[in-house]
Amino acid sequence: MQFEHSDKVKGLIARLEAFMDEHVYPNEQAYLDWVHDPANLWKEWPGMEALKDKARAEGLWNLFLPHEYGEFSPGLTNLEYAPLAEIMGRAPFSSQVFNCSAPDTGNMEVLAKFGSPAQQERWLKPLLNGEIRSAYVMTEPQVASSDATNLELSILPDGDDYVINGRKWWISGPMHPRCDLYIVMGKTLFDNPRHSQHSQIIVPRDTPGITMVRNLTVFGSMNSPGGECELRFDNVRVPKENLILGEGRGFEIAQGRLGPGRIHHCMRSIGQAQRSLEIMARRADSRVAFGKRLADQSSIRQDIARSFCEIEMARLLTLKAADQMDRHGNKVAKDLIAAIKVIAPQMAQTIADRAIQVHGGMGVSDDTPIAYFFTLNRYLRIADGPDEVHMSQLGKMKIAEYVAMNAR
Structure with missing residues (x-):
């Protein structure tokens, strides 16, 4: 290696x-x-x-x-x-x-x-140029969306259009002034097997029938300028050429999208954990309490040492997952992607928490970025699938893999 x-x-x-x-x-x-x-x-x-x-x-x-x-x-x-x-x-x-x-x-x-080439020309090129922004519209308030087969929003053909009806929430980015398109996942083929019922379609932000129901706060923050929102789609019509790949291909698209996205989150979480550790070490070196530097306290040294170890382990697992994605594809690497998606945000949250404690009252303020790192990584333990779902699927995969092996 x-x-x-x-x-x-x-x-x-x-x-x-x-x-x-x-x-x-x-x-x-x-x-x-x-x-x-x-x-x-x-x-x-x-x-x-x-x-x-x-x-x-x-x-x-x-x-x-x-x-x-x-x-x-x-x-x-x-x-x-x-x-x-x-x-x-x-x-x-x-x-x-x-x-x-x-x-x-x-x-x-x-x-x-x-x-399609037309979709790439109309939407991908402006995104690649940084001229516009976008949102991914998947999660729904009335169903447990961590099992995406539960999604109920309908995307139904009608003449030259698809008609969209339903509710979505925890949609990141719709309030951004440059957000011009939504990629929406919903159900088209109701009688198909459960993983081939859903489709994904491009919906321009200003399409009639889309209602911004409310803005959602995350730990009290509006997360401006993009925000998180609840949306309602009432007989929203878009041309059939806006459908991506084909009817019933929604899960195929979602898996192609979420694998890289999950590991990108983990990479960024490791950067936040590393910066939290560096800030914590500098604080421990400069702060004196009860006549002694915090850096001379054994418990503080242990927190810093433990944090270093945990970051290194998560970084190596992230690199291994990325390498397997490159060598064998996202599907083969899904066990490592699931593992690091569980490990990295929890690790970063824990290290930010230690850094907060070393800073005392300053730690929960915005005088340093560590309070934001803490809340961001707590949120990431739900985003792109909660820890429990990744653990359940990973456990299922490993049981099947080891049962299939010859005992030795």
């Missing part, structure tokens, strides 16, 4: 770190101050486009898109992208600077892998 990054990746890491030092970290507080100001609700931070232009000019653009997508891709593998996503994860808003932010990344992969 090769543990050394290639010269190409080393060069990208150096360029990305230099860009973060020069342009991202110095603007981080200005960005946070802007999006937390109620007067700026659902408005983009004014400095974003300038940073995007700089990143594009530096060639630090669309780095997430796997190499197999040819003309649409910068040519990186999942393994090569992993350390870059970790660096971006250290300042979560920076993913948009490099056009590598969810949910756009997953939607671009869907359109690159499954979209």
Whole structure:
């Protein structure tokens, strides 16, 4: 197993770190101050486009898109992208600077892998250029959506159109001023086997019949400028050519989308955990309590040592999963993807919690990013499938695998 990054990746890491030092970290507080100001609700931070232009000019653009997508891709593998996503994860808003932010990344992969030439021309190219943003519309309030076969929103043919009816919630990004399209998953073939009933379709944001029911808060935050929303679709009509891949292909598309998206989240979580550890160590070195530096307290040293070990283990598992995705495909690597999706957000949440404790009252404020890292990773333990679902499926896979082996 090769543990050394290639010269190409080393060069990208150096360029990305230099860009973060020069342009991202110095603007981080200005960005946070802007999006937390109620007067700026659902408005983009004014400095974003300038940073995007700089990143594009530096060639630090669309780095997430796997190499197999040819003309649409910068040519990186999942393994090569992993350390870059970790660096971006250290300042979560920076993913948009490099056009590598969810949910756009997953939607671009869907359109690159499954979209028709017309869909790619109309929607993928503006997304790849960072001109528009998007949302992925899957979860529903009235059913347990972690089992996506429960989804009830209907996508039914009618003449030259499909007609969409139903409710969705926890949809990330619809409030962003640049959000122009939704990719919507719903049921088309009601009598088919349960995994071939659903379809996915492109719905322009301004299509008549879409109602923004309410904005949802996450740990009290509106998450401006994109937000999370509940949506209602009442006889929403879109042309048949907006259907992606074909009727009943929704689960095939979802699996192609969610595998890479899950591991991208994990890469970013590791960056947040690493930054939390660094901040915690600096705090322990500088803070004196009861006549003694915190760094001289055995319990603090143990927390820092344990955090280092846990980050290294999660990073190695992430790299192994990415390598298996590159070598054998997402389906073969699904056990490792499930494992790291459980491990990484919990690990990052735990390390952020330790860092909060070392900072005392300061730790729960916005004076450092660690409180945000804590809540973000707690949320990620539900997003893209809750821990329990991944554990259940992983356990089922491993039982079947080991039972099939010859006893020895």
